[in-house]
Amino acid sequence: MLDWFAMALIAVGTGFFIAGSVGLLRFPDIYCRLHALTKADGLGLALVAIGAALLAETGGEVVRIVLIWLFVAVASATGGHLIASHARREQEGSRL
Amino acid sequence: MSDPFVIFDLLIALSIIALAVASLSVRDLFAAIVLFIIFGLLSALAWVRLAAPDVALAEAAIGTGVTGALLLKTLHHLRFVTRTLDRPADFAFSAVQPVPMGVVFANALFCGLVTLGLATAFLGAPQGGPGFDALVAEAMPLSGVDHPVTAVLLNFRAYDTLMEVVVLLAAVIAVWQIERGLSDAPAPVLSEVFHGFARLTMPAIVVVGTYLLWKGSEATGGAFQGGSVLAAVGLLLLLARVYVPAPSHRGMARVLFVIGTAVFAGVGLLVAGGGRVTLEYPLEHAKTLILLIEGLVTISIAVTLAALFHGREPVALHAQRGAA
Numbered sequence: 001m002l003d004w005f006a007m008a009l010i011a012v013g014t015g016f017f018i019a020g021s022v023g024l025l026r027f028p029d030i031y032c033r034l035h036a037l038t039k040a041d042g043l044g045l046a047l048v049a050i051g052a053a054l055l056a057e058t059g060g061e062v063v064r065i066v067l068i069w070l071f072v073a074v075a076s077a078t079g080g081h082l083i084a085s086h087a088r089r090e091q092e093g094s095r096l
Numbered sequence: 097m098s099d100p101f102v103i104f105d106l107l108i109a110l111s112i113i114a115l116a117v118a119s120l121s122v123r124d125l126f127a128a129i130v131l132f133i134i135f136g137l138l139s140a141l142a143w144v145r146l147a148a149p150d151v152a153l154a155e156a157a158i159g160t161g162v163t164g165a166l167l168l169k170t171l172h173h174l175r176f177v178t179r180t181l182d183r184p185a186d187f188a189f190s191a192v193q194p195v196p197m198g199v200v201f202a203n204a205l206f207c208g209l210v211t212l213g214l215a216t217a218f219l220g221a222p223q224g225g226p227g228f229d230a231l232v233a234e235a236m237p238l239s240g241v242d243h244p245v246t247a248v249l250l251n252f253r254a255y256d257t258l259m260e261v262v263v264l265l266a267a268v269i270a271v272w273q274i275e276r277g278l279s280d281a282p283a284p285v286l287s288e289v290f291h292g293f294a295r296l297t298m299p300a301i302v303v304v305g306t307y308l309l310w311k312g313s314e315a316t317g318g319a320f321q322g323g324s325v326l327a328a329v330g331l332l333l334l335l336a337r338v339y340v341p342a343p344s345h346r347g348m349a350r351v352l353f354v355i356g357t358a359v360f361a362g363v364g365l366l367v368a369g370g371g372r373v374t375l376e377y378p379l380e381h382a383k384t385l386i387l388l389i390e391g392l393v394t395i396s397i398a399v400t401l402a403a404l405f406h407g408r409e410p411v412a413l414h415a416q417r418g419a420a
Contacts, residue, residue: 067300071297074296074297075293078289078290078293082286082289082290085287
């Protein structure tokens with residue numbers, strides 16, 4: 001039962017990843033693309049992490065998965081912010 | 097049960113080849129670097145699937161993380177510091193000059209010969225043979241550590257590992273010689289968010305790097321993996337401008353570059369004698385000596401990689417100009 005629940009979570013999480021990738025490919029400008037990627041992938045990652053944590057056998061594994069989730073989430077949010085602010089500076093620079 | 101994994105493995109293999117082709121053929125250098133980084137991450141995954149977690153860690157930390165950062169830094173340098181990227185005319189040769197067909201054919205011939213040689217060696221090797229597994233397992237009690245990979249790297253073939261450390265040392269010496277006269281790169285403007293990120297991750301990176309080093313004697317990990325993870329701390333410090341290299345730090349930096357190689361070679365020579373050859377540790381001290389070498393090599397690797405990322409030797413430019 002728990003296994004099925006975990007797999008369902010991972011499947012839904014993968015769906016969010018696919019949606020984020022589609023957004024990256026289809027959206028018109030860099031901000032929309034970042035929006036799609038960071039939001040959808042953040043949610044997808046969380047769902048996959050919860051699913052994997054449910055399948056984990058020891059407490060140590062759960063802690064590691066939580067840590068991985070935390071650092072990937074922080075890193076991707078920071079990366080998204082840096083890319084967006086860089087793009088904005090470039091845009092303002094070219095307008096001047 | 098293994099079927100889904102076969103599909104997974106095939107997908108990884110195909111993606112790696114596709115990424116390699118894309119990375120080499122794409123025109124935009126930034127895209128090429130990003131593709132190379134993804135290529136490295138998938139290679140690390142492939143090494144995990146091949147049950148070689150040590151190689152996977154090294155590939156992820158050195159081959160992807162540090163190398164990716166070095167490549168991006170180089171691109172930044174070419175675009176904004178030397179500004180030579182879009183001006184091939186500044187070089188002695190013209191970039192669009194076609195390569196003579198003879199050279200192309202000669203290269204193709206040699207590449208073909210190498211491929212042929214590798215194929216012959218592969219086909220000639222005993223299929224599914226035991227490799228060195230049994231020999232290593234047999235010699236494990238003599239190594240002083242409990243992890244076969246560490247035993248091979250730091251004991252059975254320590255000479256190779258010593259040479260790898262020397263290569264890094266040579267690289268940083270070369271960079272400090274070549275980049276002497278160049279001005280410093282303009283600092284990329286990094287916001288508060290990046291500083292917060294650095295503050296949050298740095299303690300964790302220190303813990304992970306030290307853990308990898310410590311764990312190396314009994315499980316996956318070791319000096320190169322730990323060192324390159326610790327180098328990330330240096331990268332964050334440099335990028336956040338928390339640490340700005342000054343000319344007066346050069347002496348310390350030189351000591352840290354050399355200490356790993358020096359101690360490794362020193363220990364290797366000092367244990368010789370009394371019936372032992374160079375780098376043959378006495379059994380009762382083997383673990384202590386390996387840990388000592390690994391610890392100092394880790395520090396050297398971390399500092400060297402961070403220095404390579406920073407690039408030029410921190411010399412006072414105006415003073416040098418005055419002298420010249």
